[in-house]
Amino acid sequence: MLDRLNEDFRFYQQAIALRAQRQEVLSSNIANADTPQYKARDFDFQAAMRDALDARMRLPDTQLSLTSARHIPGKAVTPDPVELQYRLPYQASVDGNTVDMDAERVRFADNTLHYQSSLQLLSGRIRSMMSAIQE
């Protein structure tokens, strides 16, 4: 039963975690709006969410066991669902900075709204679960 609850909340948990991470990336862009040669970063939320929820992409890290000191350690690491990419600049600036303050602010506000709506949905979900438990 608890496992079912966990499964039920996992989607929202994942969404909120990714939203928080994107919020951080966007805040880094805004903080570095005047840093020469800084390239604005962002990631595709939809693709990250798909990767995070796809069980095939979430294999645990594997490692070859070493039985001799001369063995070469082999390791396979599951990539993070978040793939940071560089933003294509609309208006290049002379100092090599690609942060477009207006666009970043808009995305920041948009991401804030999505974060809050995810929280709201999760709260509603928790409420309905609580009332189901207390029936």
Place this chain on the structure above:
Amino acid sequence: MSLTSIFSIAGSALQAQSQRMNVAASNLANADSAVGPDGQPYRARQVVFQVDPPAGQPYGREIGGVRVAGVVQDPSPPKRLYDPAHPLADAQGYVNMPNVDPVAETVNMIAASRSYQANVEVLNTAKQLMMKTLTIGQS
């Protein structure tokens, strides 16, 4: 890597932008200082910003705040002002004045204050989100 690190990112930007505003204020204040402590006319100074990623992030995926890598002096030659009555005037009657461009410094100051405001807003938003997250599932 969470909402709390937004505080340090935006906080570092606030610090860097306020230092930039400090330097601009110093330049504007000394736009007419014909002589400094070293006997030379004041030279305009500029801050150099640099990304400051916290340690432990995978290579090529670093994000982070900003820091002031250094304050550099403007190497351009001093302005020459003709004023034979000035006590520092040379044989031709010229005085070396600071190479400060007051218009550029004013623009610099406005840009710094705008960036500062943007980061304050980021900080406030992050705070609101954290407060909302803390009350998750309540009521």
